[in-house]
Amino acid sequence: MTVSQPAWAQDSHYLVKTDPRTSGRVMEILQTRAALPPELGHGDKLGQLSAAFLGVPYQANTLIGSRDTAEMLVADFNQVDCFTFIDYVEALSRAEDAAAFLARLADVRYAGGTVDYRHRRHFFSDWAAAEPHNAADVTRELGGLYVAVDKVLNRKADGSEYVPGIGTFPRTIDYIPASAINAQVLENLQTGDYVGVYTPREGLDVTHVGIAIRRDGQVWFRNASSVAGVMKVVDAPLQAYMATKPGMVVLRAQ
Structure with a gap:
């Protein structure tokens, strides 16, 4: 394993693993972000930035750390x-420059920005439950039918x-059944x-995550697909994807 500390990571207070191509892409994407209209909302900004990942190959288990291994x-x-796809996109949307990107990535991926295995947001609902929040749960606000389920996560x-090594914790998960994803919800x-x-x-709570994209009169699900024969970041029609x-x-991030 090669651990690289690019110039923009020298002041980090934690171990960083990255590579020259990623460093270059961070700077390129942030240049694109700087050129976006200042009045653009956060969601539309996420749509623009996430497009830079279309076609990027899928690979599981790229993070480093466990209860017995130092977190990086x-x-x-x-x-x-x-x-990791949504981690990177949200962090890019918050960063003004490459050095800030690492700090924002730590904030997004870890509760309190503490780069530690126990502080990692291991579950999607941690984004809305663990402080400071990455996003708010708006499932109930989309209209129509929703179901609330009490779970003991992990x-x-x-x-x-x-x-x-992280324990278990009770949480109520709201979800919209596939059959209730209608025109109003979309x-x-x-x-x-x-x-x-x-x-x-x-x-x-969930088995897969992605980003909603409104384009060409419909809603797409932009996601890092692990489906055999796909294995990359793609857009799929959201309603059709969720049907099964x-x-x-x-x-929703603010």
Whole structure:
């Protein structure tokens, strides 16, 4: 494993793993961000910035850290999974320059910006539950039917933990069933909304995440797909994508 500390990471108070190509892409994307109209809303900004990741290959398990391994702040734009994809996009939307990007990435990925395995936001709903919040849960506000389910996150059916060493915690998860994702719900979705695929599995909130994009008269689901034959960041029609899923959870960054 090669650990690289680019010039813009020298003042970081934690270990950083990145590479020259990622460093260059951070600066390129932030130049694009600087050129966006100042009146552009946060969601539309996320839509613009996330487009830079279309076609980036899918790769799971790129983060480094566990209860037995020191946590590192990983920035790798060469390959993403669904969670690191939204981490990078949200951090880019908050950063004014490359040095600030790492600090914003730490803020997004870790509660309190503390680069530590136990502080990592391991669950999608942590974005709205762990302070300071990355986003607000707007699932109930989209109109129509929603379901509230009380769960004990991180606890498997046999009592063991999905993520060892972080404990379990009760949380109510709101989701819109796939059959209830109608025209009203789609109309109320905004570009830049973070969308999670709800799972009924005990101890989990979602199994996949992406970003809602309004374009060409419909709503798309921009996501780092792990589907065989795709394996990259793509846009898929959101309603059709969700038709075979249990439902969706929607968070909105401000």
